[in-house]
Amino acid sequence: MDQLIQQFFNIDIMVQALPTILRGLGMTLLICAVVIPLGLAGGLMAALASTARSRWLRWPAVALVDLFRAIPPLVLLIFVYAGLPFAGIRLSPFVAVAIAFLLNNSSYYGEVFRAGLISIGKGQWEAARSTGLTQRQTLTHVILPQATRNVLPDLISNTVEVVKLTSLASVVSLGELLHAADLARSVTYNASPLTLAAGVYLVLLWPVVRLLSRYQRRIAV
Amino acid sequence: MSNLDRFIETFLNGAVLAKYTPAILQGVWVTIELSILIVIAGTLLGTSLACIRAYRLRPVSFLIVIYADIFRALPPLVLILLAYFGLPNVGVTLSSSTVLFVILGLTLGAFAEEIVWAGITSTDKGQWEAARSTGLGFTQTLIFVVLPQAVRMVIPPLTNRAIAITKMTALGTVIGVPDILNQATTAQSFSGNASPLTLAAVAYVVLFLPFVILSRWLESRFAWKKG
Amino acid sequence: MSKTTTRPAVRKPEAENGGAAPGAGRPTLEVIGLRKSFGTLEVLKNVSLAVEKSEMVFVLGRSGSGKSTMLRCCNRLEEPDAGEILLEGQPITGSGVNLDKVRRRIGMVFQGFNLYPHLDARRNITLALRKVLKQSRDEADTRAAAALTRVGLADKAGNYPSQLSGGQQQRVAIARAIALEPAVMLFDEPTSALDPELVGDVLGVMRELKEDGMTMLVVSHEMAFAREAADRVVFMADGHIVEQGPPEDLFTNPQHESTRAFLSRYSYGP
Numbered sequence: 064m065d066q067l068i069q070q071f072f073n074i075d076i077m078v079q080a081l082p083t084i085l086r087g088l089g090m091t092l093l094i095c096a097v098v099i100p101l102g103l104a105g106g107l108m109a110a111l112a113s114t115a116r117s118r119w120l121r122w123p124a125v126a127l128v129d130l131f132r133a134i135p136p137l138v139l140l141i142f143v144y145a146g147l148p149f150a151g152i153r154l155s156p157f158v159a160v161a162i163a164f165l166l167n168n169s170s171y172y173g174e175v176f177r178a179g180l181i182s183i184g185k186g187q188w189e190a191a192r193s194t195g196l197t198q199r200q201t202l203t204h205v206i207l208p209q210a211t212r213n214v215l216p217d218l219i220s221n222t223v224e225v226v227k228l229t230s231l232a233s234v235v236s237l238g239e240l241l242h243a244a245d246l247a248r249s250v251t252y253n254a255s256p257l258t259l260a261a262g263v264y265l266v267l268l269w270p271v272v273r274l275l276s277r278y279q280r281r282i283a284v
Numbered sequence: 285m286s287n288l289d290r291f292i293e294t295f296l297n298g299a300v301l302a303k304y305t306p307a308i309l310q311g312v313w314v315t316i317e318l319s320i321l322i323v324i325a326g327t328l329l330g331t332s333l334a335c336i337r338a339y340r341l342r343p344v345s346f347l348i349v350i351y352a353d354i355f356r357a358l359p360p361l362v363l364i365l366l367a368y369f370g371l372p373n374v375g376v377t378l379s380s381s382t383v384l385f386v387i388l389g390l391t392l393g394a395f396a397e398e399i400v401w402a403g404i405t406s407t408d409k410g411q412w413e414a415a416r417s418t419g420l421g422f423t424q425t426l427i428f429v430v431l432p433q434a435v436r437m438v439i440p441p442l443t444n445r446a447i448a449i450t451k452m453t454a455l456g457t458v459i460g461v462p463d464i465l466n467q468a469t470t471a472q473s474f475s476g477n478a479s480p481l482t483l484a485a486v487a488y489v490v491l492f493l494p495f496v497i498l499s500r501w502l503e504s505r506f507a508w509k510k511g
Numbered sequence: 512m513s514k515t516t517t518r519p520a521v522r523k524p525e526a527e528n529g530g531a532a533p534g535a536g537r538p539t540l541e542v543i544g545l546r547k548s549f550g551t552l553e554v555l556k557n558v559s560l561a562v563e564k565s566e567m568v569f570v571l572g573r574s575g576s577g578k579s580t581m582l583r584c585c586n587r588l589e590e591p592d593a594g595e596i597l598l599e600g601q602p603i604t605g606s607g608v609n610l611d612k613v614r615r616r617i618g619m620v621f622q623g624f625n626l627y628p629h630l631d632a633r634r635n636i637t638l639a640l641r642k643v644l645k646q647s648r649d650e651a652d653t654r655a656a657a658a659l660t661r662v663g664l665a666d667k668a669g670n671y672p673s674q675l676s677g678g679q680q681q682r683v684a685i686a687r688a689i690a691l692e693p694a695v696m697l698f699d700e701p702t703s704a705l706d707p708e709l710v711g712d713v714l715g716v717m718r719e720l721k722e723d724g725m726t727m728l729v730v731s732h733e734m735a736f737a738r739e740a741a742d743r744v745v746f747m748a749d750g751h752i753v754e755q756g757p758p759e760d761l762f763t764n765p766q767h768e769s770t771r772a773f774l775s776r777y778s779y780g781p
Contacts, residue, residue, distance in 0.1 A: 070373045071366075129500070132447070133492035134485055135454035138465050142485060145469070146478040149294045223357070224448075230359035234458060241362055254370030261362050268357040276353075279402050413588050414625035414684075418639035418691060419615025428638055432629045 080247035080256040087243025106172025179210030304471035311467035319450035325389040330396020355394030403434030537600035545594035556750040572747035618688030658686035678709030
């Protein structure tokens with residue numbers, strides 16, 4: 064038992080690692096600030112394309128979305144970070160992370176938005192267009208607000224996944240939360256910094272996860 | 285050399301592909317085995333816990349919820365590193381594959397528990413009443429009446445989640461599980477060529493795309509029934 | 512508020528049951544001093560009722576009069592706050608009772624059918640036979656076939672609920688209940704969810720059950736059917752039984768103000 068506490072909950076080591084880990088947290092938040100808006104924008108595009116009337120737009124969009132849902136994000140990241148340099152394209156870890164996550168997140172957010180768009184009946188389009196709104200106006204003022212509200216829990220749940228996904232950036236040595244903690248672990252030969260990092264993730268995400276469960280239950284009942 | 289030649293030379297190099305395909309195929313088997321084990325263990329665990337939660341014994345339910353919350357909130361990679369580097373120091377030595385299986389199985393279990401639980405709670409109250417009125421007990425009603433309907437209801441979201449989590453077997457690379465990605469990165473560094481990575485991506489697409497398409501089909505079928 | 516522990520002194524059942532012949536033994540189903548509240552709303556205020564063997568008792572009353580709650584208390588889908596319920600003379604309220612054993616002796620038919628959507632008609636019926644009565648597959652299948660024949664659906668054994676009309680679903684639900692050979696059947700608005708043209712089939716099955724001697728307690732708005740088929744009609748208002756008697760008496764010469772008001776609204780109904 065003592066050993067367990069020594070190894071996983073060593074306060075001294077946690078205190079020692081805290082500054083490094085907080086700096087890592089800063090990087091994690093920075094990644095989130097970049098990849099979440101990018102993913103949402105990309106997802107919206109993907110959703111619009113995959114629900115378009117023209118099949119020349121729809122089919123390639125669906126195919127791309129499915130392709131990037133089939134490839135593990137880590138594979139994508141390593142391909143972008145370690146593969147592209149062979150073609151003379153050398154990217155910083157941050158840019159590599161941004162690109163890989165853009166491709167992955169867009170397809171996941173895209174599926175969520177698509178479900179939202181489908182959930183809005185044709186009547187809303189017809190009503191809005193009959194009042195003289197343009198297609199773009201109808202989309203931004205009538206369809207999207209409703210669609211977003213309908214899939215809000217899924218959007219939030221997917222965002223939780225994106226935040227968790229940022230931990231993959233540690234693999235390409237981008238100094239985010241997990242990378243910082245793992246560095247501290249390898250220096251101290253003690254897992255406590257990782258426990259601390261886990262604690263930070265929990266503080267960050269547990270409230271959201273709880274909220275989602277609550278919300279889900281309210282719909283179910 | 286034209287740009288296209290150079291591209292093919294770098295990403296689809298025939299000689300490199302031929303040389304490393306066997307290694308990557310080995311990785312494919314590792315990935316498949318782990319995926320199957322994770323899906324079976326995760327769904328069984330999640331479904332059992334959701335059923336136990338149906339009895340609404342406060343302390344038990346509380347523990348289940350804590351478990352499900354933690355494994356849904358934590359990035360699997362954090363848990364994988366924690367288990368892989370932490371446990372040996374307290375005398376528990378697990379192979380990297382075992383660590384990966386345990387952590388991802390527990391992660392899928394957590395999500396499956398939440399999903400199946402949502403299915404159980406959204407099963408019509410009349411089903412419980414009808415079954416109980418014929419003398420079926422609580423457990424019998426749960427197993428023979430409610431669970432079959434709940435499972436049917438939750439198959440689409442569960443499929444999606446299972447795909448997302450089995451894809452995470454790629455994380456095993458970080459701790460040395462000889463999966464597809466691991467074989468590919470090793471081959472890449474030996475060959476000095478990106479083609480093994482291309483092959484890995486293709487392997488993942490071949491493995492997972494059918495399931496992604498299946499999940500899309502399940503979802504549309506589900507949506508039709510509802511409407 | 513006291514729970515089931517407070518039992519009023521057992522009164523003579525004859526006191527409250529109008530039409531039953533005296534000396535015929537205990538009634539099949541007896542409700543004595545039933546009380547039930549939802550929060551601050553008192554839904555049942557001391558209700559007592561007895562159903563004799565092979566008797567069909569109709570319970571009428573406006574929605575909110577407590578009639579469905581009373582019915583659901585009879586197999587303890589709702590837990591009464593106070594009062595006693597006896598099945599063939601045995602108390603089924605209180606904590607020492609094996610509820611599952613009691614419930615298979617009390618058939619229930621619901622407004623919304625509540626058939627199991629994942630099982631076909633036969634297996635809707637055999638589930639309880641096999642799991643509760645522990646019958647073999649053959650035994651259960653034979654009994655299910657007999658029950659389906661009784662409700663006129665022998666040819667629908669392999670159909671899933673979604674492939675059946677509302678009236679057929681309700682008849683399968685009735686078959687599910689009678690297959691357990693209950694001592695009494697409870698009907699909770701069995702025709703309210705049906706299209707008008709399908710009501711007749713279900714009522715026809717109920718009439719046949721009565722002719723075969725089934726004991727039935729029915730909550731329903733089918734006035735014409737009540738008048739023609741019921742042995743006794745009970746009128747409930749505001750959590751009380753205000754009046755009861757043979758259907759002819761109650762329909763032609765209602766004594767209580769609320770009965771009259773209720774009947775006048777329905778007198779030209781179906």
